[in-house]
Amino acid sequence: MKSNGKAVLTYGDGKSVDLPVYSGSIGPDVIDIRSLGQTGMFTYDPGFLATASCQSAITYIDGDAGLLYYRGYPIEQLAQNADFMEVCYLLLNGELPTASQRAAFESNIRSHTMVHDQLTNFFKGFRRDAHPMAVMVGVVGALSAFYHDALSITNAEHRAISATRLLAKVPTIAAMCYRYNTGLPFMYPRNDLSYAANFLYMMFATPCEEYVPNPVLVRAFDRILTLHADHEQNASTSTVRLAGSSGANPFACIAAGIAALWGPAHGGANEAVLKQLSEIGDVSQVGKYIARAKDKNDSFRLMGFGHRVYKNMDPRAGVMRQTCHEVLTELGLHDDPMFKLALELERIALEDDYFISKKLYPNVDFYSGIVLRALGIPVSMFTAVFALGRTVGWITQWNEMISDPEQKIGRPRQLYVGPPKRDWVPVNRRG
Numbered sequence: 001m002k003s004n005g006k007a008v009l010t011y012g013d014g015k016s017v018d019l020p021v022y023s024g025s026i027g028p029d030v031i032d033i034r035s036l037g038q039t040g041m042f043t044y045d046p047g048f049l050a051t052a053s054c055q056s057a058i059t060y061i062d063g064d065a066g067l068l069y070y071r072g073y074p075i076e077q078l079a080q081n082a083d084f085m086e087v088c089y090l091l092l093n094g095e096l097p098t099a100s101q102r103a104a105f106e107s108n109i110r111s112h113t114m115v116h117d118q119l120t121n122f123f124k125g126f127r128r129d130a131h132p133m134a135v136m137v138g139v140v141g142a143l144s145a146f147y148h149d150a151l152s153i154t155n156a157e158h159r160a161i162s163a164t165r166l167l168a169k170v171p172t173i174a175a176m177c178y179r180y181n182t183g184l185p186f187m188y189p190r191n192d193l194s195y196a197a198n199f200l201y202m203m204f205a206t207p208c209e210e211y212v213p214n215p216v217l218v219r220a221f222d223r224i225l226t227l228h229a230d231h232e233q234n235a236s237t238s239t240v241r242l243a244g245s246s247g248a249n250p251f252a253c254i255a256a257g258i259a260a261l262w263g264p265a266h267g268g269a270n271e272a273v274l275k276q277l278s279e280i281g282d283v284s285q286v287g288k289y290i291a292r293a294k295d296k297n298d299s300f301r302l303m304g305f306g307h308r309v310y311k312n313m314d315p316r317a318g319v320m321r322q323t324c325h326e327v328l329t330e331l332g333l334h335d336d337p338m339f340k341l342a343l344e345l346e347r348i349a350l351e352d353d354y355f356i357s358k359k360l361y362p363n364v365d366f367y368s369g370i371v372l373r374a375l376g377i378p379v380s381m382f383t384a385v386f387a388l389g390r391t392v393g394w395i396t397q398w399n400e401m402i403s404d405p406e407q408k409i410g411r412p413r414q415l416y417v418g419p420p421k422r423d424w425v426p427v428n429r430r431g
């Protein structure tokens with residue numbers, strides 16, 4: 001971060017305060033408001049639309065241009081050329097790995113994919129029809145009950161061990177959620193398979209016969225994980241950072257991130273998109289739902305459309321649409337009615353003045369559900385898959401926050417609009 005002059009805030013009867021302006025490497029400058037205290041005022045920014053909560057070197061988004069870079073590399077190039085393990089190394093370490101670095105990284109992850117056998121007892125406490133995200137929050141949070149040996153967050157080695165454990169075990173736990181839901185036995189991870197293939201194996205293999213993951217589907221799933229890996233200071237990542245700022249252990253912080261991701265306005269949107277497409281049912285109904293989305297008196301929103309930052313096409317949505325086409329073609333489902341409906345819905349929406357004027361474009365969640373469904377993953381597992389991809393981003397952001405000398409416990413203030421001071425009144429004098 002480098003100094004770039006100042007902003008002058010004038011307030012009250014001709015008072016003023018100088019506020020330093022800083023520039024990053026690319027993107028908007030920031031105004032440092034930390035000296036506002038002398039004015040006796042706070043800034044007011046519900047939802048933090050205009051607030052930079054930290055400086056970060058991990059992910060860059062340009063919402064107007066529709067750009068997304070992980071450590072400077074455009075998402076389109078990574079989705080095309082890298083695999084998820086390489087992207088995980090890049091996010092966590094800041095540089096693309098050499099062949100030997102990548103081999104060592106992947107080997108380390110593979111040797112931590114099993115979970116403590118007692119962890120399976122946690123599942124037995126849930127109803128079989130529990131939502132997988134409810135189970136994920138509980139079981140990931142419970143990991144801190146098993147790994148007391150590396151919870152000192154100021155110890156970089158402990159942080160690295162916890163990062164490895166989380167990256168390696170979240171797929172196993174996510175697959176266990178699905179298996180528990182369906183009454184199928186848990187499948188142990190296989191260390192001869194890639195990260196993506198191993199997840200599909202743990203999801204769909206059975207002890208009764210050999211299961212060979214389809215390489216086209218594995219590549220597609222691997223790319224889906226890359227597309228979800230990180231996304232700057234989104235709601236769940238900000239939750240992880242805020243939880244981490246109190247010194248909470250990494251497992252508790254990631255569980256908090258999973259909980260925040262579950263919301264339908266955030267990572268829960270992929271599940272909501274599929275439900276909405278099912279509700280729309282047919283292209284002939286698209287106009288009715290577009291009208292509802294535009295009706296200010298109707299709380300209905302077109303799920304998978306719009307974004308807090310992107311006011312252009314979410315670059316991930318374009319890659320996801322292409323992945324959708326590849327998977328459906330591989331499976332002989334290129335006439336999949338759900339995909340055709342989604343393409344038509346996108347076409348109509350993008351020609352509609354309401355969506356154009358409000359800059360509402362498809363986001364990462366619009367097509368992801370169709371791909372996941374084609375892979376055989378049930379709708380209830382969609383957000384768990386999002387959490388699986390985002391775990392590396394949460395860990396990376398948490399690590400950066402812990403290592404940032406400027407970071408302290410997060411504690412926003414408020415504009416108080418409640419009653420001024422008043423005295424207690426005995427019950428017989430109320431009403």
Ligand code: SDX
Pocket residue numbers: 230231233234235264265266267269293294300301302303304305306307308309358360363364365
């Ligand atoms: C993710 O932040 C991230 O980076 C998140 C994420 C990540 O990788 O971590 O990218 C993942 O969460 C993607 C977003 C998934 N959510 C959805 O698809 C749910 C549907 N989208 C909306 O709920 C909404 O677009 C949000 C929540 C995504 C963004 O909301 P904002 O930025 O708060 O925008 P807004 O609610 O202020 O909307 C601006 C206007 C409003 O109209 P007016 O009040 O100005 O008249 O646009 C309208 C909204 O009513 N609008 C929509 C709409 N989204 C916004 N109208 C119809 N359908 C929609 N989907």
